[in-house]
Amino acid sequence: MNQFNGVTDVTDYYQAETFARIKAFADTRETPFVVIDLPTIGRAYDDLVASFDYADIYYAVKANPAPAIISLLRDRGANFDIASRYELDKVMGLGVDAERISYGNTIKKAADIRYFHERGVRLFATDSEDDLVNIAREAPGAQVYVRVLTDGSQTADWPLSRKFGCETEMAVELLTHAQALGLEPYGVSFHVGSQQREIGSWDAALAKVKVIFERLQQEQGIVLKMINMGGGFPANYISRTNDLATYAEEITRFLQEDFAEGFPRIILEPGRSLIANAGVLVSEVVLISRKSRTALHRWVFTDVGKFGGLIETLDESIKYPVYTEKSGELEGAVLAGPTCDSADIMYENFKYPLPLDLSAGDRLYWLSTGAYTTSYSAVEFNGFPPLAEYCIGE
Ligand SMILES: Cc1ncc(COP(=O)(O)O)c(C=O)c1O
Numbered sequence: 001m002n003q004f005n006g007v008t009d010v011t012d013y014y015q016a017e018t019f020a021r022i023k024a025f026a027d028t029r030e031t032p033f034v035v036i037d038l039p040t041i042g043r044a045y046d047d048l049v050a051s052f053d054y055a056d057i058y059y060a061v062k063a064n065p066a067p068a069i070i071s072l073l074r075d076r077g078a079n080f081d082i083a084s085r086y087e088l089d090k091v092m093g094l095g096v097d098a099e100r101i102s103y104g105n106t107i108k109k110a111a112d113i114r115y116f117h118e119r120g121v122r123l124f125a126t127d128s129e130d131d132l133v134n135i136a137r138e139a140p141g142a143q144v145y146v147r148v149l150t151d152g153s154q155t156a157d158w159p160l161s162r163k164f165g166c167e168t169e170m171a172v173e174l175l176t177h178a179q180a181l182g183l184e185p186y187g188v189s190f191h192v193g194s195q196q197r198e199i200g201s202w203d204a205a206l207a208k209v210k211v212i213f214e215r216l217q218q219e220q221g222i223v224l225k226m227i228n229m230g231g232g233f234p235a236n237y238i239s240r241t242n243d244l245a246t247y248a249e250e251i252t253r254f255l256q257e258d259f260a261e262g263f264p265r266i267i268l269e270p271g272r273s274l275i276a277n278a279g280v281l282v283s284e285v286v287l288i289s290r291k292s293r294t295a296l297h298r299w300v301f302t303d304v305g306k307f308g309g310l311i312e313t314l315d316e317s318i319k320y321p322v323y324t325e326k327s328g329e330l331e332g333a334v335l336a337g338p339t340c341d342s343a344d345i346m347y348e349n350f351k352y353p354l355p356l357d358l359s360a361g362d363r364l365y366w367l368s369t370g371a372y373t374t375s376y377s378a379v380e381f382n383g384f385p386p387l388a389e390y391c392i393g394e
Contacts, residue, residue: 006330006353008321013236013277013367014040022280023365025392031284031363032304033388036064036370038072040278042394045076048233048270051248055266058102060231061087063271063371064279068391070094073274081269085115092119102228104189104269106131106147106164113138125189125228127166132174136181143186144178145228146171148208152201156193156232157239157317158372165190171212176220187226187264188212194272195318196232197241203254205229210258228267235276235368238319244273272371279370281309281320281387285362286338297351298333302364305337305344309373309387310366313346323365328357339382 010019014037022035048057058081059073065087070080074096081104082088091101098120103113106127113124117139124139126132127147135142149165166174175185188209192201209227216222229251234241255263283304290298304310312318322335332351337344377387 007327008323008367010323010365010367013321014280019280021393025390026280026282026363026365029282029388029390031282032302032308033390034279034281034309034369034374036066036069036275036389036391037278037280038068038391038394040393041069041072041275041370042076044274044277045073045078047244048268048274051244052252052266052268054252054263055229055268058104058228058267058269059274060104060269060271061091062375064275064373065090065375066389066391067094068394069275070096072394079267081271082116082121085112088116088119088121098122102267102269104228108134110134110138117142123186126174127164127170129174129177132178132181132183136178136183140182141184143184144175145187145189145226146174146178146212147189147191147228148205148212150190150192150201150205150208152192152196152198152205152232155196155198155201157195157197157237158312159193160191161193168208168211172215172219175212175216175222175224179220179222185216185222185224187224187228189228189230189267191230191269192232194232195234195237195241197234197239199242199247199250201232202229202251206254206258213264224264226265226267227263228269231268231270231272233268233270233273235272235371236321237276237368238321274371276368276371279368279373281366281369281373283364283366285358285360285364287360288333288358297331298354299336300333300352300354300358301336301338303338304366304387305339306346307339307341307344307378307381308337308384309369309377310337310346311376312372316347316350319347319350320369321367322352322354323367324355324358324362326355326358326362328355330354331356339384341382 153159330353
């Protein structure tokens, strides 16, 4: 992919034939909506499996819970990382067995644990004493893995540190206690932060995991069986990352260094990297204005905004490539959504270069928007309906 020079070149993001298919479909619909190209997800899944041929894939359903996506991944043999009983019902309703499910949310009610257990789920994440005790009571005999804190927040575009995970010492205590409570101390998980640009973050996290594996074996005689390396793999946005093959090569090397005598079971929980690049959010320019006759930049208001699916523009964290068919001279613009809320501004510090001949009614194509858009969309803010989604191509 080329360095961003202000003009978004669609061929940096999609095969020409794929974008033509998305565009042809989009031309027949009223904006705003997301089009998901299913064959692109199929290819991303196959690439991931080929790059990490020793790992089991658990798709993080939160990235995009569309039934067509879940069904596609189900048929390809994926497992599923589930965050709530609602996701569980949806995925099991599509014919996925409980053995293919991990309850990956460390924040849950005792009643939720009971519900998962009753439906046959046996694999649970935890990071606290109270949650562990609840799991022992509501899901006796379950396999538990403990999530550790990671330190990738400076280099992840969408960090997940602080809220989830515990320190190494506590992870050792929890896994030891799990055994005493009649649970199976199964492994350790981490998430280095979503859209993690620094591959070394996995190295630092694996070093912690290795210490936990060794201490439990030496001090308690407990042999852990699994490492869950989470998600964090990249999608193609404006800020460049290495490609997935480079991530896989490096991470595999870190594993070989730390677990030279053989890998335990390895789980990956990708969301963004599998789905984002398959989606295009199509919006329309509602209004273009300047705040004074001499203002140096325009405000471009579109019919989609922070509350309509673009919440990851919070703090301008994720910078989506935006494509327009207008090709006039560029000028930086503020990009904002349609609601009566001043938080509904996507990019203000980063003045988005847009053509001067752009006008109301023109379409803007937000590329790489398949993940974390529809599932974040508000249900009725200012009366706007949730972001529509169409899955095509299979
Ligand atoms: C537990 C867990 N696993 C996996 C993921 C997916 O991460 P990503 O979309 O970066 O691949 C998330 C994202 O929030 C998560 O919370």
